[in-house]
Amino acid sequence: xxxxxxxYQALYNTTTNAWTNTTLASPSPGYFxxxxxxxxxxxxxxxAGGGTTNGNKLWRQDTATKAWLxxxxxxxxxxxxxxxxxHNGRLFVYGGTVNTETYTKRLFSYDPSADKWDEYTLTSxxxxxxxxxxxxxxxxxxxxxxxxxxxSSYVVTLSKIAV
Numbered sequence: 040x041x042x043x044x045x046x047y048q049a050l051y052n053t054t055t056n057a058w059t060n061t062t063l064a065s066p067s068p069g070y071f072x073x074x075x076x077x078x079x080x081x082x083x084x085x086x087a088g089g090g091t092t093n094g095n096k097l098w099r100q101d102t103a104t105k106a107w108l109x110x111x112x113x114x115x116x117x118x119x120x121x122x123x124x125x126h127n128g129r130l131f132v133y134g135g136t137v138n139t140e141t142y143t144k145r146l147f148s149y150d151p152s153a154d155k156w157d158e159y160t161l162t163s164x165x166x167x168x169x170x171x172x173x174x175x176x177x178x179x180x181x182x183x184x185x186x187x188x189x190x191s192s193y194v195v196t197l198s199k200i201a202v
Contacts, residue, residue, distance in 0.1 A: 068098040075123035089117040111154045126177035
């Protein structure tokens with residue numbers, strides 16, 4: 040796979056069902072151990088951030104030029120979150136740990152057009168059980184959290200999040 044300073048990147052093409060090695064463009068955000076990533080609806084921009092090495096940093100990559108650009112910092116250093124998902128033009132990130140220590144049930148969203156983060160107060164359900172390694176899903180209208188790990192056990196429920 041493409042390597043730069045010990046970091047690797049490969050792109051997966053869903054049409055050809057194949058991986059392509061790429062070279063990381065500079066500046067490079069490094070790697071995202073325990074981080075999150077998502078693409079916009081057209082697949083032209085990749086967003087990647089968080090993790091134990093990038094903390095509250097968010098980067099975006101133009102998938103055509105492979106150039107990485109920094110975005111506004113997240114309000115908290117997030118790692119081991121659910122996956123990120125694009126929903127209504129915004130990047131949503133849920134749960135995980137803050138500063139690699141404290142489990143959180145916080146929901147953040149990033150608005151690419153304003154280069155700005157917001158935090159949502161979860162109103163429904165009042166307590167989503169999963170905090171770490173859950174899956175955040177968008178069906179185009181609603182957000183859902185499925186599975187994950189609470190402080191002491193695995194969770195296998197599906198919860199709709201009202202935002």
